[in-house]
Amino acid sequence: MLNLKPNIADPDGFYETLINAQRDLTDDAVDRMNAKLILILSNHIGDNDVLAEAITLAAGEARE
Amino acid sequence: MLKTYEFPEFDYICSAEQRDGRVRRHPVVIVGGGPIGLTAALDCARRGIPAVLLDDNNTVSVGSRAVCYAKRPLEIWDRLGCGEKLVAKGVSWQVGKVFFGDDLAYSFNLLPEADHHMPAMINLQQYYLEEELVALCEASDLVDLRWKHKVVGLEQTDDRAVLKVETPDGVFAMEADWVIACDGARSDMRGMVGADFAGKVFEDRFLIADVVMKADFPTERWFWFDPPFHRGQSVLLHKQSDNVWRIDFQLGRDADPEDAKKPENVLPRLKAMLGEDTEFELEWVSVYQFACRRMEKFRHGRVLFAGDAAHQVSPFGARGANTGVQDIDNLTWKLKLVLDGLAPESLIDSYEDERIFAADENLLASARSTDFITPKNRMSRVFRDAVLDLAKTHDFARPLVNSGRLSTPTPYCNSPLNTPDEDDFRGAMVPGTNCADAPVNKDGKDDWFLRALGEGFSIVVFGDVPHGKTIAVGEIEAPVIEVSTDIVDEKGVLTERYDGAKGAVYLIRPDQYVAGRWRTFDPDRIAAALARATGQRH
Ligand SMILES: Cc1cc2nc3c(=O)[nH]c(=O)nc-3n(C[C@H](O)[C@H](O)[C@H](O)COP(=O)(O)OP(=O)(O)OC[C@H]3O[C@@H](n4cnc5c(N)ncnc54)[C@H](O)[C@@H]3O)c2cc1C
Numbered sequence: 001m002l003n004l005k006p007n008i009a010d011p012d013g014f015y016e017t018l019i020n021a022q023r024d025l026t027d028d029a030v031d032r033m034n035a036k037l038i039l040i041l042s043n044h045i046g047d048n049d050v051l052a053e054a055i056t057l058a059a060g061e062a063r064e
Numbered sequence: 065m066l067k068t069y070e071f072p073e074f075d076y077i078c079s080a081e082q083r084d085g086r087v088r089r090h091p092v093v094i095v096g097g098g099p100i101g102l103t104a105a106l107d108c109a110r111r112g113i114p115a116v117l118l119d120d121n122n123t124v125s126v127g128s129r130a131v132c133y134a135k136r137p138l139e140i141w142d143r144l145g146c147g148e149k150l151v152a153k154g155v156s157w158q159v160g161k162v163f164f165g166d167d168l169a170y171s172f173n174l175l176p177e178a179d180h181h182m183p184a185m186i187n188l189q190q191y192y193l194e195e196e197l198v199a200l201c202e203a204s205d206l207v208d209l210r211w212k213h214k215v216v217g218l219e220q221t222d223d224r225a226v227l228k229v230e231t232p233d234g235v236f237a238m239e240a241d242w243v244i245a246c247d248g249a250r251s252d253m254r255g256m257v258g259a260d261f262a263g264k265v266f267e268d269r270f271l272i273a274d275v276v277m278k279a280d281f282p283t284e285r286w287f288w289f290d291p292p293f294h295r296g297q298s299v300l301l302h303k304q305s306d307n308v309w310r311i312d313f314q315l316g317r318d319a320d321p322e323d324a325k326k327p328e329n330v331l332p333r334l335k336a337m338l339g340e341d342t343e344f345e346l347e348w349v350s351v352y353q354f355a356c357r358r359m360e361k362f363r364h365g366r367v368l369f370a371g372d373a374a375h376q377v378s379p380f381g382a383r384g385a386n387t388g389v390q391d392i393d394n395l396t397w398k399l400k401l402v403l404d405g406l407a408p409e410s411l412i413d414s415y416e417d418e419r420i421f422a423a424d425e426n427l428l429a430s431a432r433s434t435d436f437i438t439p440k441n442r443m444s445r446v447f448r449d450a451v452l453d454l455a456k457t458h459d460f461a462r463p464l465v466n467s468g469r470l471s472t473p474t475p476y477c478n479s480p481l482n483t484p485d486e487d488d489f490r491g492a493m494v495p496g497t498n499c500a501d502a503p504v505n506k507d508g509k510d511d512w513f514l515r516a517l518g519e520g521f522s523i524v525v526f527g528d529v530p531h532g533k534t535i536a537v538g539e540i541e542a543p544v545i546e547v548s549t550d551i552v553d554e555k556g557v558l559t560e561r562y563d564g565a566k567g568a569v570y571l572i573r574p575d576q577y578v579a580g581r582w583r584t585f586d587p588d589r590i591a592a593a594l595a596r597a598t599g600q601r602h
Contacts, residue, residue: 031443035450043460 100371101246120214154186263357411599483580
C-alpha cells in the first residue's frame with residue numbers, strides 16, 4: 001500500500017537537498033537526474049503494486 | 065547466390081489427384097512450407113495423421129530471417145527427430161555485452177541451468193533449419209510435401225474445407241477435414257476467411273545485414289545503444305553458423321529503405337562498426353519494418369491458423385518461429401484425437417484458448433523490448449538512457465535493460481484442460497506448465513525425461529504403482545511410467561524439479577504439459593483429469 005501520510009522526518013531538509021541538487025542544472029540535465037532518481041527510488045521500493053499506485057496517482061495529478 | 069549457402073531447388077511434381085481430376089478428401093492439409101508448416105507436417109506424421117503440405121515456392125527461406133531458437137522448440141524438434149542435429153549445426157553463445165555510447169555498459173554470462181538435454185538457445189540461419197525439416201518430411205511416408213502449389217481459393221462447409229490450388233499444371237480442388245494455415249505474415253488464407261490482422265506497426269526501420277567474417281570474432285552477443293558509429297540508434301551483432309554474423313541496424317523512422325540497402329551506404333556503416341581493418345563480405349541485406357499483431361480468432365471453421373499467419377511479433381526476443389512451433393505442438397495431438405473420434409470437436413477450441421494466451425504474452429514481451437530499444441518520445445528516451453547509464457555501475461539497473469528477452473514456453477495457467485492442484489506441491493510444475501526436462505537412466509543407459517515420455521498421454525509415478533499399468537477413458541489410454549522401474553532418477557534432478565516425493569503422480573499431455581498431479585495414485589481422479597484434458601468433461 002502506498003503511504004500517503006507524511007513520512008519524512010525532516011521535510012524542509014529533504015526539500016532543500018532536492019532543490020539544491022538541481023539548482024545549477026540545465027533542463028536536460030534535470031530530466032536526466034530526475035529519471036535516475038525515479039529509477040533508484042523505484043528499485044528501493046521494489047513492490048510493483050505500490051509503484052503502479054504511485055505512477056497512477058502522479059499521472060492523474062499531472063493531468064489536472 | 066550466397067557465399068556460404070546454395071539454395072536448394074525442390075522438384076515440382078504433378079499430383080495424381082490433379083492429373084486424374086478426381087477430388088480427394090484428406091484428413092489434414094497444411095498451407096505453407098515455412099518452419100511452422102514443416103513442423104506441422106512432421107508432427108502430424110509422428111502422431112499418425114497423413115498430411116499434405118502445400119507451398120507456393122520450391123526452396124527454403126530466402127534472406128535474413130530467424131536466427132535464434134530457444135529450448136522449447138528445440139525439444140519439440142528433438143521429439144520430431146532433428147533436435148540434436150540442429151544443435152550440432154548451430155552456434156551456442158553465453159556471453160552478452162551491452163554497450164552504451166562509447167563504453168561497455170556491462171557484460172553478462174547466461175549460465176544456463178544445467179541438466180537439460182537441449183541448450184537454452186542456439187543461433188542458426190533459418191534456411192538450415194528448414195532444410196533439416198524438409199529432409200525429415202521427405203523421409204516420412206505420411207508427409208506428402210508438394211512444391212509450387214499455391215492455395216488461391218477456399219470454401220467451407222460444416223465438415224470440410226475445399227481448397228483451390230494453383231500449380232504449373234493449372235488449378236485443381238482438394239478437400240480437407242482440417243486445414244492448418246501456416247502461410248506466413250502476409251497470409252492469403254487470412255484474407256480468404258475475411259479476418260483482420262490488428263495490432264501495432266512500429267515506425268522505425270531496421271537494416272538487417274548478414275556478413276561473412278574473415279577473422280575470428282568472439283562468439284558473443286553484442287548490443288549497442290547509441291554507439292559512436294551509429295549515433296542515436298541501436299545495433300545488434302550476433303553469430304550464426306559458417307562464420308556468418310547477423311547485424312541489425314536501427315535506421316529510425318524516416319530512412320529510405322531502398323537507399324539504405326545500397327552497398328555504398330551499407331559498407332561504410334559496417335566498416336565504422338567492425339573497424340577499417342576487419343575483413344568481411346556482405347552476404348545479404350534487407351530493410352524491415354516490424355509489427356506486433358494477431359488474429360482475433362485462430363480457428364475459422366475448419367481452418368486453423370498457426371505461426372506468423374496467426375500472430376506476428378517484432379524479432380526482439382526471437383519469438384516468431386519459436387512460438388509458432390509451439391502452436392503446432394499444442395494443436396496436433398488434439399487434431400489426432402478429434403480425427404479419430406475419441407474427443408469432441410470442442411477440444412480444438414482449446415487450441416485457440418491456450419495459444420492466444422501464449423501469443424498475447426509474446427506480443428507483450430516483444431512490444432516491451434521494442435519500446436525500450438526505440439523510445440517513442442523524449443522522456444522515454446531520457447529514462448532509457450538513465451537505465452543504461454546506471455547499469456554501468458549499479459547491478460540493480462541491469463535487469464531493466466531490455467534488448468530482447470529469451471523466449472520461454474507460456475504456462476496455460478487458466479486452461480480448462482488443467483485439473484487444478486488439490487494436494488500440496490512445491491516447485492514450478494503446476495498444472496498448465498510445460499514439463500522441465502531432467503537426466504534419467506533408462507534400460508541401463510543415460511537418457512532424458514522428455515524422451516522417455518510417450519507419444520500420447522503419460523502418467524508418471526514416483527515410486528511404483530500397486531495395480532494396473534494404464535488408465536483409460538474410453539479408448540484414450542495413458543500408460544504409467546514408473547520412476548523406479550521404467551526410468552531411474554540417479555541424479556535426483558527429476559525428483560527435485562517435480563517435487564516428486566514417493567507416491568507423487570503426474571498426468572502429462574502429449575505436448576509435454578502437466579495436466580494434473582496428486583500425492584497418491586487414485587485411478588478415479590486421474591481418469592477424471594484425463595477426461596478433462598481431452599475436452600470430455602469440465
Ligand atoms: C529479421 C528477422 C529476424 C527474425 N529472427 C527470429 C529469431 O531469431 N527467432 C525466431 O523464432 N523467429 C525469428 N523471426 C521470425 C521468423 O522468421 C518467422 O516467425 C517464421 O519464419 C514464421 O514461420 P511461418 O512458417 O509461420 O511463416 P513463413 O516462414 O513466412 O512461411 C510461410 C510459407 O508459406 C508459403 N505461402 C504463402 N502463401 C501461400 C499460399 N497461398 N499457398 C501456399 N503457400 C504459401 C510461403 O512461400 C512460405 O514458404 C525473424 C524474422 C525476421 C524478419
